[in-house]
Amino acid sequence: MSLFLEVVSVSEAVEAVRRIAPLPGCEEVPLEDALHRVLARDVHADIDIPGFDRSTVDGYALAAAETTGASEAIPAMLQCRGRVGMGSADVGEISSGACRYVPTGGALPEGADAAVMIEHAEQIGDDVLIHRPVAPGENVVFRGEDFGAGKVALERGRVLSPREIGVAAAVGADRVSVVTRPKIGIISTGNELVPVVETPGPGEVRDANSYLAGAFVTERGCHPVYFGIVRDEQAMLKRAVSSALDRCDAVLVSGGSSKDERDNTAAVIAELGEVLVHGIAIAPGKPTIIGTAGGKPVIGLPGHPASTYVVLVAVVDHLLAAMQMTTVSRRTIRAQLTENVPSTRGREDYVRVSVRNGKATPVFGKSGLLNTLVQSGGLVQIPASSEGLEVGEEVEVILW
């Protein structure tokens, strides 16, 4: 069995993970717990919103026609027939030559089709002088104008920001159907790894990748399920991956920084399912493996946390988005490069940069250093077709 497949481009890798993303389930949650979830079903307005013609100002409800030609010099004069109470069902009616005071959000009386702001009127006893004309519908939201009864207020696929949560509340959706959070199994492999609570001995390092990948998938709306550190031994890794596949919707195996270990991960995936990609033309992050087993994605991430993070951002992000019926939305800014950045044609390079006052400064030094992750503000992507970027060039920075 040859595992030495061709190295694929980043876009091919992204296509591959989107293709193998399993379809998500859905569940109903209370609206107050739905922040940042993805809508699985449209939310409809149960009734007309608002349910009545409503003033958007403090002022006088009236028939717009009564104000035709009104001005400071020659105001229209109307008779005030009292006030509309907030939330009151008794809005009354106005006849020709009459108006009623209405607070912001109050209901318009029968016969009114506009409201005049209090600032443009003057009340003298029961008389109200209107100093400027209003058009029909001015300062008013009509019944059903915001959302019509039975109409779609929020479409499925929307990520529920606070604004969508507010709209859902307004249309009476105290529970919403959302995409189930994918469960992502996280395994770290490597004989050099010790748990975070331990002090590494000679040749050993702590397992940072489990935390890094776990926090990343959490940030992307998924549930991490941790399977701990597995020694670099094929039978043990196979058992761990099988167990993670049983309990999760996808599995990330990080580690395998050395060639032997990488081959081990690939061999386990091949035994349990199929290796689709073995190596991506990306730097850092080349030794990435994409496979499936039992209809679930299994991704082999590079061993070094800095490389792992680039692959999480450049490739795995798309998998997690697809598993939630959505697409990756990136925070980017444009900045000017302060130095030349060489690159190798045929490989997509991701350069860590710090960003300050519109300038992007490459965080050079050794790419294997973990501290570059927290000393940089984002990534600049250099396309595979480019031999590098030049100082002064405007680049797009993918903010971390």
Next chain:
Amino acid sequence: MSLFLEVVSVSEAVEAVRRIAPLPGCEEVPLEDALHRVLARDVHADIDIPGFDRSTVDGYALAAAETTGASEAIPAMLQCRGRVGMGSADVGEISSGACRYVPTGGALPEGADAAVMIEHAEQIGDDVLIHRPVAPGENVVFRGEDFGAGKVALERGRVLSPREIGVAAAVGADRVSVVTRPKIGIISTGNELVPVVETPGPGEVRDANSYLAGAFVTERGCHPVYFGIVRDEQAMLKRAVSSALDRCDAVLVSGGSSKDERDNTAAVIAELGEVLVHGIAIAPGKPTIIGTAGGKPVIGLPGHPASTYVVLVAVVDHLLAAMQMTTVSRRTIRAQLTENVPSTRGREDYVRVSVRNGKATPVFGKSGLLNTLVQSGGLVQIPASSEGLEVGEEVEVILW
């Protein structure tokens, strides 16, 4: 008691809320629960990271000096003294003329100060031909080079992204001290309001603001505490605000869309503490109240959800950030306006826009419509000094 204070600018309002923000407490949480929390104490490296000189490639560990002048034509020849195992304490030693195979992440033997990539070497039996020179330190991370023992790895005040979580794991911080999540009391007031589960009668609307504000403060790392709907009656509102102040670090009172209601909120704050700002030169959102009671901020938000949201973004966001020892970090993009947008000098206007292909199109129509919140992609701020923006102008869009 006059509550008709001067309307203040947005920047004065922001300054006011930052000034009254109570200092946060701190708590220790397990690292896996610390995502997006704010570090309250520096995180130090407990030991040198890495704890040993480490290869960053699969290749041969050697003394760089041995490769001086090496080339394809005249390679340097070294004797291979076996392999370094991953995580192994037994790294051995190399003497003059010798090297050892080392996997990525493996420890360098005594006497080695660099590694040659396997691609640049050729092993024939026990002999290894090195085809190019390496410099001391090449392809190696030295002991303590990433983080020195006892040094600060992450400074307090940092928001813990997945990358900081990974670094904390690497330096052994399985628990971290973070800023306590502020508890924000949320009250909706208004006689027209009914709970989301109810069908509004004539003149009534559902309480969208509690959900909107609750989701907003959650998104900003705070805990919302809901105190429900309070009728527009001073004694009842005072009781609700007092009770919220007892249990929370700050209180948001939304509603009071009409002048009478606004005055009611202001009167309650004045009774319990002090009104600092009564009206902001912002549109929408002018009738915003900023006060304190018992050393805690109390903010009166406008009644209409669309106005409330603008005030949450423009002002309250700064309060919540200050209460967590941090500052507002906004997602913005630059886009070209597709239409003229008039504005009134002396007032900061926030215009909802939809963004597509670098173009920002104002979502005009009635600003009182809730659906503008979900049909727009962000806000364009028009400074108080401006009389409007012109079609074609490049503007910064604060993405929702």
